[in-house]
Amino acid sequence: MVYHASGGAAVGRGVDLQSDTICAEATPPGQGGVAVVRLSGPEGFGIAERVAGPLPPSRQAALRAFRGADGEHVDQGLVLAFPAPGSYTGEDTVELQGHGSPAAVAAILDALCAAGARRAGPGEFSERAFLNGRIDLTQAEAVAALIEAETEGARRAALRSLEGAFGREVQAAADRLAELRALVEAFLDFPEDEDAPAEPPDLAAEVDGVVATVQDIRRRAEAGARLGEGLRVALVGPPNAGKSSLLNALTGQDAAIVSAAPGTTRDVVSQRAVIGARGAELLDTAGLRDAGEQDEIEQEGARRARASAASAELLLVVVEAGQEPTEEQRSLLAEQAPRSAVLVYSKIDAHGGSPGWQQRSAWGPHVREARVSAMTGDGVEALRTGLDGLVTADVGEDAWAARQRHLDALDGALAELSRAAQAAQEGAHEELIAEALRRAQEQLGEITGQVSHEALLDRIFSGFCIGK
Ligand SMILES: Nc1nc2c(ncn2[C@@H]2O[C@H](COP(=O)(O)OP(=O)(O)OP(=O)(O)O)[C@@H](O)[C@H]2O)c(=O)[nH]1
Numbered sequence: 470m471v472y473h474a475s476g477g478a479a480v481g482r483g484v485d486l487q488s489d490t491i492c493a494e495a496t497p498p499g500q501g502g503v504a505v506v507r508l509s510g511p512e513g514f515g516i517a518e519r520v521a522g523p524l525p526p527s528r529q530a531a532l533r534a535f536r537g538a539d540g541e542h543v544d545q546g547l548v549l550a551f552p553a554p555g556s557y558t559g560e561d562t563v564e565l566q567g568h569g570s571p572a573a574v575a576a577i578l579d580a581l582c583a584a585g586a587r588r589a590g591p592g593e594f595s596e597r598a599f600l601n602g603r604i605d606l607t608q609a610e611a612v613a614a615l616i617e618a619e620t621e622g623a624r625r626a627a628l629r630s631l632e633g634a635f636g637r638e639v640q641a642a643a644d645r646l647a648e649l650r651a652l653v654e655a656f657l658d659f660p661e662d663e664d665a666p667a668e669p670p671d672l673a674a675e676v677d678g679v680v681a682t683v684q685d686i687r688r689r690a691e692a693g694a695r696l697g698e699g700l701r702v703a704l705v706g707p708p709n710a711g712k713s714s715l716l717n718a719l720t721g722q723d724a725a726i727v728s729a730a731p732g733t734t735r736d737v738v739s740q741r742a743v744i745g746a747r748g749a750e751l752l753d754t755a756g757l758r759d760a761g762e763q764d765e766i767e768q769e770g771a772r773r774a775r776a777s778a779a780s781a782e783l784l785l786v787v788v789e790a791g792q793e794p795t796e797e798q799r800s801l802l803a804e805q806a807p808r809s810a811v812l813v814y815s816k817i818d819a820h821g822g823s824p825g826w827q828q829r830s831a832w833g834p835h836v837r838e839a840r841v842s843a844m845t846g847d848g849v850e851a852l853r854t855g856l857d858g859l860v861t862a863d864v865g866e867d868a869w870a871a872r873q874r875h876l877d878a879l880d881g882a883l884a885e886l887s888r889a890a891q892a893a894q895e896g897a898h899e900e901l902i903a904e905a906l907r908r909a910q911e912q913l914g915e916i917t918g919q920v921s922h923e924a925l926l927d928r929i930f931s932g933f934c935i936g937k
């Protein structure tokens with residue numbers, strides 16, 4: 470990855486990353502009351518003084534005029550200086566708070582670049598914070614997760630990681646592995662040493678203990694990773710069952726066309742919503758009936774409906790109250806296991822039955838039932854609450870913001886630990902056990918950044934927004 474300095478000269482990541490001073494707009498582009506421009510690096514204070522005049526005492530705001538290279542007044546606003554090492558990046562950092570105008574921001578950035586700074590690439594401030602030991606990698610990634618958080622659950626999980634809980638647990642497991650390695654290696658180096666413990670430690674039991682810890686870390690990380698992904702929810706069922714009406718009632722939007730004619734919905738209609746702790750995409754689909762009765766367009770609609778059902782994390786099968794699910798609907802419910810499904814009986818105003826949500830269904834342990842009327846709204850709130858509960862229970866209350874790379878590293882560590890445990894059980898040579906423990910420790914180190922390499926950092930920080 471290559472960053473471009475203001476003069477058009479390319480600055481590679483490999484080029485002594487932190488010797489220069491970077492600047493970027495930290496607030497979103499566009500018009501607003503205030504725009505914050507950040508400046509960080511060894512020359513941060515000198516460059517800021519060239520643009521904004523003498524700096525106020527650390528961490529105190531002062532009103533200043535901002536001037537371009539030719540001395541022209543380009544904007545005015547507050548200036549704040551944060552000296553190293555107590556700033557976000559660990560370097561001398563300055564914030565210029567100008568007016569939220571794209572033209573003013575561009576002029577301030579040009580002035581800073583003319584005074585010796587270069588424009589930052591995505592995530593470069595957070596990368597410096599990591600490289601300067603201010604935060605570990607999980608915390609840097611939590612900054613991105615917090616910025617992206619769409620729901621309360623995602624925000625809480627991001628804060629848990631940002632406060633360092635995830636990194637600390639991973640580090641504690643890695644430290645435990647280092648201790649175990651030291652024990653094993655003591656036997657390796659001094660097999661005849663009288664000072665060595667007479668009995669080797671019960672390695673298999675010790676490794677089992679670390680495995681349990683890493684599995685718990687993984688459970689919480691997986692829940693957090695799920696929070697960051699959209700939940701796909703598909704509504705399927707026979708034509709005219711009230712699927713589109715239900716989509717509209719659930720989301721409070723007039724998203725899908727409703728009509729008395731069966732076969733109204735032909736394509737997949739998608740609508741965003743928040744369900745429980747997660748952002749979700751609700752997919753309304755064409756009605757499913759025997760292929761023999763369908764024209765070509767309906768058949769294609771049905772194919773798309775079935776594909777939506779197959780890929781949905783949560784499936785709502787809608788049938789009219791008073792009817793029982795057909796064979797196809799029953800198999801759709803069955804195929805959804807172990808993911809969750811809800812059998813929704815619709816139109817209870819016309820066909821009778823009391824509104825409500827049931828945790829149990831005859832159609833499988835992963836199936837819930839609901840009775841609703843999209844027309845009167847009866848049962849819709851109970852259905853919404855039921856779905857919230859399902860999704861939130863699935864995520865848990867103790868998730869950490871995490872990404873696929875963390876899950877991969879945790880899986881890698883678990884695989885090495887199972888190798889170590891097996892070797893210990895079989896009485897294999899200590900060297901083999903120590904080597905597997907070392908590789909497991911390395912996998913955990915990649916999560917926090919104790920073990921890192923340029924390609925990994927590139928992958929992580931290039932996904933950030935500029936200015937963070
Ligand atoms: N009485 C009553 N009628 C409803 C209810 N929900 C939907 N309907 C009616 O049922 C008909 C079909 O509704 P839609 O929501 O279009 O049904 P659909 O399942 O999307 O139908 P297709 O897209 O054709 O598969 C319309 O005339 C709706 O007004 C309900 O809760 N009660």
Ligand SMILES: [Mg+2]
Pocket residue numbers: 712713714725726727733734753754755
């Ligand atoms: Mg429809």
